[in-house]
Amino acid sequence: MSAPTAPRAGATANEDDFDLDRDASRTVRRRSLRLLGNLLSPHLKKLAIAGVLVVISTLGQVAGPALVAVTIDRALPALLERDDSGLLTLYGVLYAVAAVAGGLAAGAYIRQAARIAQGVLLDLRRRVFRQTQRLSLEFHETYTSGRIISRQTSDLEALRELLDGGLTGVISQMLLMVFVAVSLVILDWRSGVVLACAFIPAAILTRWFQLRSQVFYREQRTASARLIVKFVETMTGMRAVQAFRRESTTERDFGGLSDDYREANLKTFGLNGRFQPGLMLIGNLTVTVALAYGGWRVLGGTMEVGVLAAALLYVKRFFQPIQQIGMFYNAFQSAAAALEKVSGLLAEEPSVVEPKRPTPLPEPRGELHLDHVRFQYGDGPTVLPDLDLHIPAGQTIALVGTTGAGKSTVAKLVTRFYDATDGHVRLDGIDVRDLSSTDLRRAVVMVTQEAYLFSGSVRENIALGRPDASMAEIEQAARAVGAHEFIEQMPDGYDTDVNKRGGRVSSGQRQLLSFARAFLADPAVLVLDEATSSLDIPGERQVQHGLQTLLADRTAIIIAHRLSTVAIADRVLVMAHGQIVEDGTPADLIAGDGRFAALHAAWQDSLV
Numbered sequence: 001m002s003a004p005t006a007p008r009a010g011a012t013a014n015e016d017d018f019d020l021d022r023d024a025s026r027t028v029r030r031r032s033l034r035l036l037g038n039l040l041s042p043h044l045k046k047l048a049i050a051g052v053l054v055v056i057s058t059l060g061q062v063a064g065p066a067l068v069a070v071t072i073d074r075a076l077p078a079l080l081e082r083d084d085s086g087l088l089t090l091y092g093v094l095y096a097v098a099a100v101a102g103g104l105a106a107g108a109y110i111r112q113a114a115r116i117a118q119g120v121l122l123d124l125r126r127r128v129f130r131q132t133q134r135l136s137l138e139f140h141e142t143y144t145s146g147r148i149i150s151r152q153t154s155d156l157e158a159l160r161e162l163l164d165g166g167l168t169g170v171i172s173q174m175l176l177m178v179f180v181a182v183s184l185v186i187l188d189w190r191s192g193v194v195l196a197c198a199f200i201p202a203a204i205l206t207r208w209f210q211l212r213s214q215v216f217y218r219e220q221r222t223a224s225a226r227l228i229v230k231f232v233e234t235m236t237g238m239r240a241v242q243a244f245r246r247e248s249t250t251e252r253d254f255g256g257l258s259d260d261y262r263e264a265n266l267k268t269f270g271l272n273g274r275f276q277p278g279l280m281l282i283g284n285l286t287v288t289v290a291l292a293y294g295g296w297r298v299l300g301g302t303m304e305v306g307v308l309a310a311a312l313l314y315v316k317r318f319f320q321p322i323q324q325i326g327m328f329y330n331a332f333q334s335a336a337a338a339l340e341k342v343s344g345l346l347a348e349e350p351s352v353v354e355p356k357r358p359t360p361l362p363e364p365r366g367e368l369h370l371d372h373v374r375f376q377y378g379d380g381p382t383v384l385p386d387l388d389l390h391i392p393a394g395q396t397i398a399l400v401g402t403t404g405a406g407k408s409t410v411a412k413l414v415t416r417f418y419d420a421t422d423g424h425v426r427l428d429g430i431d432v433r434d435l436s437s438t439d440l441r442r443a444v445v446m447v448t449q450e451a452y453l454f455s456g457s458v459r460e461n462i463a464l465g466r467p468d469a470s471m472a473e474i475e476q477a478a479r480a481v482g483a484h485e486f487i488e489q490m491p492d493g494y495d496t497d498v499n500k501r502g503g504r505v506s507s508g509q510r511q512l513l514s515f516a517r518a519f520l521a522d523p524a525v526l527v528l529d530e531a532t533s534s535l536d537i538p539g540e541r542q543v544q545h546g547l548q549t550l551l552a553d554r555t556a557i558i559i560a561h562r563l564s565t566v567a568i569a570d571r572v573l574v575m576a577h578g579q580i581v582e583d584g585t586p587a588d589l590i591a592g593d594g595r596f597a598a599l600h601a602a603w604q605d606s607l608v
């Protein structure tokens with residue numbers, strides 16, 4: 001099946017751009033914040049408790065220097081001058097109470113915050129998984145599995161790192177900064193002015209860091225996602241890579257992407273290397289100025305020593321969190337960039353929408369009508385210009401034609417992986433857009449080329465066709481399509497794990513298993529994308545036999561690659577450029593002088 005990727009539209013469209021314009025950046029940020037709000041909303045009560053706890057623990061921390069000030073300026077003179085130790089004892093006890101209460105509250109806050117963080121992560125992980133299953137095939141064909149893996153792994157990991165490690169600390173540190181500044185102003189507003197002056201260059205430096213690192217972190221996330229995409233692509237296509245000796249090329253490509261990732265990481269570290277020392281310098285200079293100015297005022301008798309000591313402690317404390325926040329900023333930026341991507345994925349809407357009021361179809365007969373269907377992928381070229389095709393219930397159709405003629409597209413429309421751009425696809429007279437997905441999936445089953453087997457036993461794999469089927473029904477389905485014999489010969493029969501040694505099946509056997517699965521599902525319409533891979537002749541015969549049993553009494557559309565399959569069809573449709581150019585029974589077409597007759601003649605010649 002040829003499927004070039006069209007440019008993506010929707011919420012993930014600008015995912016690879018790391019330098020977004022102002023509007024796009026704002027939209028993305030709003031979307032992330034909305035998601036965050038949405039994720040936090042079930043935890044409001046826990047958040048409120050965490051808020052109270054963090055305030056108590058911060059109050060405990062800022063009380064320290066203030067108590068030092070009153071101890072030096074009030075309690076010590078009282079002890080030295082009047083031999084009164086009452087105040088000293090009182091402040092000592094208060095200091096101990098503040099320390100213990102602050103410590104206990106901090107511990108409880110960390111546990112509470114961890115509970116919220118884990119809840120949020122669990123919710124997000126589930127949402128991403130549910131969304132990837134909900135989105136239509138159209139999305140998956142362009143978004144690629146590598147990207148999804150990167151959302152579910154490295155992006156969620158970045159969020160986990162932030163929530164687990166940094167965020168709790170950052171919140172309490174920021175609160176500490178506010179409390180420290182307020183306490184300093186109350187204690188001695190002049191020292192507060194010194195701090196305010198220092199805050200200006202610190203804020204400018206932080207803003208500069210913020211703006212630059214936003215771009216760098218987006219770049220880093222994109223580089224990491226590209227690396228994962230390449231890795232997944234190479235691993236899933238390992239057969240092709242080795243068959244075509246592409247190892248050195250893929251290695252070179254992967255090396256290039258790894259190098260981009262390293263560069264992106266280095267850039268963020270370089271930025272940090274300037275931000276951190278810059279802040280440290282501002283902090284130390286401020287302490288120096290506060291000390292010089294305070295010392296001068298103490299000498300002049302306008303400031304008490306205890307107040308100076310406390311003011312210096314506050315100034316120093318004010319800058320400690322900034323440095324920590326700077327460090328956490330890495331994790332924060334990474335997580336923010338990750339959240340942007342995850343929120344983009346979650347904001348995607350499936351292109352195939354479930355009807356609001358579905359028309360019930362309890363007993364489908366399997367009559368199909370493609371009523372003047374026009375179709376194009378996204379805003380690409382028209383693939384089917386005007387297809388009008390009526391298939392009576394119970395008829396087996398073989399679709400043949402050149403590659404890219406639109407055969408698989410017809411299959412995707414009938415199974416409603418895509419919706420027609422114009423016109424209607426009707427099943428038993430009902431537009432497939434009006435059927436619930438449950439009814440449609442029950443009525444129309446697609447057996448794909450790759451005949452995918454899920455991890456688990458043979459029995460479980462067949463039962464996917466109808467999960468409530470009994471063992472006897474599963475066995476009956478396997479017998480019907482001719483799969484029972486080889487299943488019996490497997491080490492544990494129907495309980496053999498398909499991924500374990502001995503459970504490995506050949507491609508023909510794999511097809512028979514997928515036939516059994518479809519037989520068990522017993523749909524009114526079967527769409528079969530026939531494997532192009534040539535099977536050995538006995539294998540092929542077995543598969544043909546299984547296929548015939550499967551097709552009996554139901555409508556079937558087979559995208560046929562083998563002329564032996566075409567022979568068992570009631571009707572053959574030859575497609576070219578999205579149109580049906582020949583339509584008739586196999587015998588009629590062979591007898592004629594059209595494309596199919598020529599194709600058939602060439603095939604017969606090849607057999608001689």
Ligand SMILES: Nc1ncnc2c1ncn2[C@@H]1O[C@H](COP(=O)(O)OP(=O)(O)OP(=O)(O)O)[C@@H](O)[C@H]1O
Nearest residue numbers: 001002003004141377383403404405406407408409
């Ligand atoms: N997901 C897609 N996005 C954009 N274009 C697509 C997509 N899938 C198929 N096409 C295009 O639609 C046209 C019909 O493709 P389709 O897969 O239906 O052909 P086909 O007859 O099944 O070919 P084949 O026998 O090679 O599988 C082709 O030109 C193809 O490039």
